[in-house]
Structures are given as structure tokens and as C-alpha cells.
Amino acid sequence: MSDYLEPRYDEVNRDVLQTMQTSPAYWRALGLSFAIALILFVGPWVYMMNVGIGVSGNNRSAVWSTYLSNFIFWIGLSHSGTLLSAVLHITKSEWRKAIYRSAEAMTLFSLVTAALFIMVHVGRIWFVHWTVPIPNQMEMWPNFRSPLMFDVMAIATYLTGSSIFIYMGSLPDFAAVRDASTGLRRRIYAIMCFGWRGTEKQWHTLHWAYTFFAVFIIPLAVSVHSIVSWDFALSVVPGMHQTIFAPYFVTGAIYSGTAGIVSVMYLLRKYMHLERYIRTIHVVNLGKLLILLSLLWTYINILEIFTGWYSGSSFEYEQIKYKLFGFYAPAYWEMITFCAGVPLLIFFKRVRESWNIMFAISILVNIGMFTERFLIVATTQPRKFLPDAFGFYSPSLVEVSIAVGSFAVFTTLFLVFVKVVPCVSIYEVKETLKPLRRAA
Amino acid sequence: MGKLRDMLRKYSKPGYYDKYDYHWGMTIDLDRCTGCEACVVACQAENNLPIVGEKLIAQGKEIKWLRIERYWHGEYPNIKLTFLPMLCQQCDKAPCEIACPVSATYHNQDGLNTQVYNRCIGTRTCAVYCPYDVRYFNWFDYQWDEPLEQQLNPDVTVRERGVMEKCTFCIQRIRQAKDTAKDEGRRRLRDGDVTPACVQSCPTGAMVFGDMNDSNSRVSKMAANSRGYKVLKELNTDPSIVYLSKVESDV
Numbered sequence: 001m002s003d004y005l006e007p008r009y010d011e012v013n014r015d016v017l018q019t020m021q022t023s024p025a026y027w028r029a030l031g032l033s034f035a036i037a038l039i040l041f042v043g044p045w046v047y048m049m050n051v052g053i054g055v056s057g058n059n060r061s062a063v064w065s066t067y068l069s070n071f072i073f074w075i076g077l078s079h080s081g082t083l084l085s086a087v088l089h090i091t092k093s094e095w096r097k098a099i100y101r102s103a104e105a106m107t108l109f110s111l112v113t114a115a116l117f118i119m120v121h122v123g124r125i126w127f128v129h130w131t132v133p134i135p136n137q138m139e140m141w142p143n144f145r146s147p148l149m150f151d152v153m154a155i156a157t158y159l160t161g162s163s164i165f166i167y168m169g170s171l172p173d174f175a176a177v178r179d180a181s182t183g184l185r186r187r188i189y190a191i192m193c194f195g196w197r198g199t200e201k202q203w204h205t206l207h208w209a210y211t212f213f214a215v216f217i218i219p220l221a222v223s224v225h226s227i228v229s230w231d232f233a234l235s236v237v238p239g240m241h242q243t244i245f246a247p248y249f250v251t252g253a254i255y256s257g258t259a260g261i262v263s264v265m266y267l268l269r270k271y272m273h274l275e276r277y278i279r280t281i282h283v284v285n286l287g288k289l290l291i292l293l294s295l296l297w298t299y300i301n302i303l304e305i306f307t308g309w310y311s312g313s314s315f316e317y318e319q320i321k322y323k324l325f326g327f328y329a330p331a332y333w334e335m336i337t338f339c340a341g342v343p344l345l346i347f348f349k350r351v352r353e354s355w356n357i358m359f360a361i362s363i364l365v366n367i368g369m370f371t372e373r374f375l376i377v378a379t380t381q382p383r384k385f386l387p388d389a390f391g392f393y394s395p396s397l398v399e400v401s402i403a404v405g406s407f408a409v410f411t412t413l414f415l416v417f418v419k420v421v422p423c424v425s426i427y428e429v430k431e432t433l434k435p436l437r438r439a440a
Numbered sequence: 441m442g443k444l445r446d447m448l449r450k451y452s453k454p455g456y457y458d459k460y461d462y463h464w465g466m467t468i469d470l471d472r473c474t475g476c477e478a479c480v481v482a483c484q485a486e487n488n489l490p491i492v493g494e495k496l497i498a499q500g501k502e503i504k505w506l507r508i509e510r511y512w513h514g515e516y517p518n519i520k521l522t523f524l525p526m527l528c529q530q531c532d533k534a535p536c537e538i539a540c541p542v543s544a545t546y547h548n549q550d551g552l553n554t555q556v557y558n559r560c561i562g563t564r565t566c567a568v569y570c571p572y573d574v575r576y577f578n579w580f581d582y583q584w585d586e587p588l589e590q591q592l593n594p595d596v597t598v599r600e601r602g603v604m605e606k607c608t609f610c611i612q613r614i615r616q617a618k619d620t621a622k623d624e625g626r627r628r629l630r631d632g633d634v635t636p637a638c639v640q641s642c643p644t645g646a647m648v649f650g651d652m653n654d655s656n657s658r659v660s661k662m663a664a665n666s667r668g669y670k671v672l673k674e675l676n677t678d679p680s681i682v683y684l685s686k687v688e689s690d691v
Binding site: 051052053054058059060061062063064121122123124127128130131140141142143145146147148149151152231234235236237381384385386387388389391392 | 496499500501502509510511524526535538539540541542543559560561562563564565567568569571572573575576577578579580581600601602603604671672675677
């Protein structure tokens with residue numbers, strides 16, 4: 001860190017705004033991910049809409065499929081961005097400032113991807129608006145006892161809240177883009193920044209509003225994943241019907257979200273040349289957070305098995321036995337290795353200060369967390385109570401394709417984002433600079 | 441305040457949860473069940489159940505509102521087989537009813553757990569929440585080969601792809617019987633006025649159907665039998681179907 005030279009004000013503007021310039025390599029990357037999203041996500045989805053949900057690996061007892069595990073995965077990934085940013089904002093952590101913008105963008109686009117999976121999941125997508133309480137001529141109203149109904153509400157609120165949060169935080173940066181550009185682009189950003197001029201009053205209002213939203217977002221982020229967990233926990237199905245599910249899901253979500261942030265930071269740093277802004281201190285701090293979450297996650301996992309055993313119910317025993325030693329046992333132990341074992345390496349200083357190793361760990365954690373979500377769907381609901389009705393679930397080609405394609409959907413959205421919004425907060429990075437370097 | 445409290449009570453516990461016009465119920469005597477599956481076929485014919493074909497059955501995508509579960513006891517050669525006809529239990533406290541975000545499944549005045557096909561958007565949550573696995577999903581649009589489409593029951597909807605379905609206790613027959621009773625000037629149905637297809641077709645008479653609210657009905661008397669039990673009673677779903685356990689003869 002000794003060779004680190006703090007940038008000057010004008011350098012901050014220049015360095016961050018240069019990331020918004022497009023290059024042929026960028027267009028190729030965007031075109032590729034858009035094409036993959038079309039072929040692997042949209043294509044199979046349209047096919048499934050026309051033929052029926054049966055093209056997925058579902059059957060009579062396994063009526064839920066990987067669409068829902070993908071949904072939880074993406075919601076989980078969305079969890080750290082805005083939450084972390086908000087928590088760090090109100091605790092006044094300086095190191096947040098360089099990374100929060102892209103972390104929040106990750107939240108937003110993961111949420112959009114997750115919402116897409118609800119659409120993919122339902123049998124009759126053309127009636128999906130019935131889940132929203134819109135007054136209608138049929139005088140029909142959604143069922144407010146349903147956890148899915150809570151889900152629609154929670155996700156809509158979270159999506160609205162986090163998009164306003166990210167937009168509001170970007171206002172001064174839109175103004176910076178406006179000042180640095182000409183022509184049509186200048187006019188568009190002039191509208192986008194709501195005529196930001198940087199007066200004392202505007203700064204004051206922005207800070208007040210921003211802190212208000214930060215406080216507003218935190219309970220929201222916790223409630224969203226609790227509610228997603230109730231989709232499962234409010235059933236009577238052994239292995240799902242557990243009070244631990246809400247904290248389990250929230251911890252898992254923040255865990256995978258933090259790992260996701262490490263991955264995205266690594267890529268942004270490497271391919272957008274932001275080494276001076278996204279620094280080792282960021283990966284070290286995120287690493288410490290990761291290890292805390294990893295231990296918490298391990299604890300809850302042990303607790304989940306303990307509660308099942310302590311219940312004394314033979315159905316729960318059977319469920320635990322199947323999960324630990326059944327067909328999907330290799331996946332289960334893979335998850336334990338990646339999410340409970342590997343992150344322990346972060347205890348070593350050498351590991352947490354190395355971007356490459358941390359990137360590898362973050363990817364492994366998210367593979368583990370993806371497996372966890374898959375197991376929740378694949379091991380519980382096909383094996384409920386009556387042994388004669390026990391089934392087996394394995395994903396079909398359409399499901400695999402849509403799951404892979406969803407990453408391309410996310411990448412496409414993110415690639416568009418980094419060219420529209422400065423992916424590092426210009427004005428807040430400047431706030432962290434030492435006064436000596438402020439002079440141009 | 442008193443009025444408000446009344447309203448709250450009314451809202452939190454609608455009348456039909458403890459007092460039904462009718463409370464349709466069934467008893468199934470496992471000692472009489474031979475596992476012939478006549479009821480399964482009758483149900484398929486009465487309720488326009490799709491013929492999904494060999495391939496989809498192998499994938500476990502069949503639709504059988506009523507299925508005969510088989511449970512083997514012991515090791516060969518001392519082996520015994522029990523049949524358990526499993527159909528929608530029409531639970532009074534049904535886990536599926538809270539699950540549906542659009543109220544496509546609800547409890548009606550007859551104590552039936554009803555599925556509204558037109559309202560269903562296919563989240564399949566009800567099927568996951570159902571501990572008996574008796575809800576079936578239309579994975580595809582199904583065709584009836586000629587001349588089978590001629591035998592479709594005009595009283596029953598043909599379901600489109602993407603909706604959930606399940607046993608209705610032949611609600612179309614209940615409606616028919618109520619209409620007839622009204623035409624004849626009777627206020628209530630008599631015991632035996634309604635017979636679902638499965639009950640009608642059972643050669644050994646293992647199934648009895650009727651109004652549980654009427655303590656003199658045949659079904660109420662059968663349900664009072666000491667052999668009676670409810671499947672997965674510990675889940676507290678309060679099913680409307682009472683099974684009479686098999687009599688062990690080789691003591």
C-alpha cells in the first residue's frame with residue numbers, strides 16, 4: 001500500500017468518467033452477453049410459455065423447480081449491495097464510498113433477474129398481474145394470507161426503494177457527467193440530474209434524504225428475504241417448516257451477496273482500471289465480513305439439523321437422512337465445503353489481502369450458495385409424508401439453459417449500467433481524499 | 441366498541457369454518473378395498489381427466505385425482521399389501537388455501553375445498569403445501585384422441601395448461617342433486633342423493649359418501665366406527681375423509 005498515491009480531484013473525475021467511454025471490446029462483450037441472454041434465456045422461456053411448464057423437470061410431487069431456487073439465489077445476491085451500502089453509510093465507514101455504487105447496481109439487477117424468475121415460474125404468466133391488488137371488474141382481490149402475496153409486496157417495495165436509493169446517490173455524478181459532455185448527451189444528463197448545481201442547500205437536502213433512505217432500506221432488506229423464506233417455512237413440509245428459516249435465508253442472502261460484491265469488485269477493478277479506487281482495504285474488509293457471515297451460516301446449518309432431530313418426528317428424520325446421505329448428498333457436502341470450509345482460509349492475512357484468492361473464494365461461496373438453494377427445492381418437496389407419493393426431481397435441459405441464461409441477463413443489464421451511470425461515486429471518493437491532495 | 445369487536449370476530453373466523461350448510465365427507469373402509477382401481481377409472485371418465493400418455497407417466501406427470509397407494513409390509517414370503525385410496529381430503533383447515541396468492545382455492549359453504557380453474561395462475565404453491573400430494577398440475581395442453589373427445593363430461597370444465605386441479609367430490613353431481621331437490625320443493629338433500637363417481641363404481645362398497653352434519657346419515661354412522669382414523673391427523677388439517685383401518689386376521 002506504500003506505493004499508493006492518492007488521486008487528485010480532477011484525476012478522480014477523469015478516471016471515473018473514462019470508464020463510461022465505450023470501446024469495441026465493450027460492444028463485443030455487450031453483444032455477446034445480449035445474444036446469450038436471448039438464446040439461452042428468452043428462447044427457452046418463450047418455448048415453455050407456448051408448450052407448458054411440463055418441459056421442465058417437474059413432476060407430480062416435485063412441483064417446484066429450479067426456477068424458484070434461481071429466484072432465491074438472485075434475491076440473495078441482491079441482498080448485500082444496498083443493505084451493505086446503507087449500513088456502512090449510517091455507520092460512516094469511509095471505505096464504502098468507492099464500492100457502493102456498483103454494489104447497489106448489483107442489487108438492482110439481481111432483483112430484476114429474480115423478478116423475471118417469478119414470471120418464468122408461474123403456469124399462466126398472462127394472468128400474473130392478478131397477484132397485484134388492482135381494482136378490477138371481477139371484484140377479485142389477492143389473498144393476503146398467502147406468503148406469495150407478501151413476497152410480491154416485499155419485492156416490489158425493495159425494488160422501488162433500492163432504485164430510488166441508487167438514483168438519488170448518483171445525482172451529483174450525473175451532474176459531473178453533464179459537465180464533462182456535450183450535445184444530446186449533455187441534455188439527457190441535465191434532465192437526469194434534476195438540474196443539480198451543487199449549492200449548499202442541495203447538498204444538505206441530498207445528505208438528509210440519503211440518510212433517511214439508508215435507514216429505511218435496512219429493515220426492508222431483512223424483511224424481504226425473511227418473507228421469501230416464509231414461502232417455504234409456512235408450509236407443513238418436513239425440512240421446510242422451521243422457524244430458523246427466516247434468519248437462515250437472511251444470513252445466506254447477505255453471505256452470497258457479499259461474496260458477489262467481491263467478485264464484481266475484482267472484475268471492475270481489473271477491466272476498468274480502477275486500482276487506485278478499489279483498493280486492498282476493500283477486499284480485506286469484505287473478507288472480514290465474509291468470514292463472520294460464513295461462521296453464522298455454519299451455525300445456522302448445524303442448528304437446522306439439530307432442530308429436525310430434536311423434533312422427534314420420523315418425517316424430519318427421513319428428511320435429514322435423505323439430505324445428508326441420499327442421492328443429493330454429494331451436492332450437500334459440496335455446499336458445506338464451499339460455504340463453511342473454504343472461507344475459513346480468510347483467517348490468514350495473506351489470503352485476505354490477495355485479490356485473486358479472494359475472487360476464487362467468492363466464486364466458490366456463490367457456487368455453494370447456489371447449491372443450497374437448489375437443495376431446498378430438490379430434496380424437500382418431492383419427499384413429504386406419504387412414501388408412495390415420493391418422487392425424484394432433476395432439472396431438465398430447459399431449466400439449465402434458463403439458469404445459465406439468467407447470468408447473461410444480469411451481465412447485459414450491468415454492462416449497460418456501467419456506461420450510463422458512473423460505477424464509482426465521484427463525489428464521495430473526493431470526500432475521502434486527504435486535504436493536501438485536494439488542490440488540482 | 442362492541443360492534444367493532446363483533447366485526448373482528450366475524451372477520452377472523454367466518455361462519456363457515458364451524459358451521460356448514462352441508463359438510464360433505466367420506467369414509468373408506470380399507471378392509472373392503474381390493475385395490476381394483478375401478479374408482480380411479482370412474483374418476484377419470486367423470487371429471488375429464490386428461491390421458492397424458494406413457495411417456496409423461498414415466499416422468500411422473502400423470503393426473504389422477506384419486507390414486508391407490510400401495511404399502512408393502514414384511515419380507516417375502518411373509519408379505520402383506522395394504523391399499524390406501526388417496527384423494528383430496530377436503531381439509532377443514534387446508535394448508536393449500538392459505539398458500540394461493542390469488543385465492544383460486546378456497547373453502548365453500550358445503551365444507552368443500554374448492555379449486556377455481558379460471559382464477560389459477562399456476563404458482564403451484566398449493567401442491568407443495570398439500571401434505572397428501574393430491575393436487576395435480578396441467579403441465580401441458582392435453583388432447584383427447586378420437587373418439588374419446590365424444591365422451592367428455594359436459595358438466596365439467598376441460599382445464600387448460602398451467603392450472604392446478606384436484607378432486608372436487610364431484611361437485612357437478614352435488615349441484616345437480618341440489619337443483620333436483622329444489623325442483624321437487626325440498627329444502628335439503630336427503631342422504632344418498634349425491635354419489636360421487638368413485639363411490640358409485642366401488643364394487644365392494646368400501647366408500648361411503650354423505651353429509652357429516654347429519655348425524656343419521658350413513659357416512660356419519662360409518663365414521664363413528666372405532667376403526668376410523670384420519671391420515672396424518674397430527675398435522676391438524678382436519679380432513680373430511682375417515683379411513684377405517686384394515687382388520688388384521690392372522691393374529
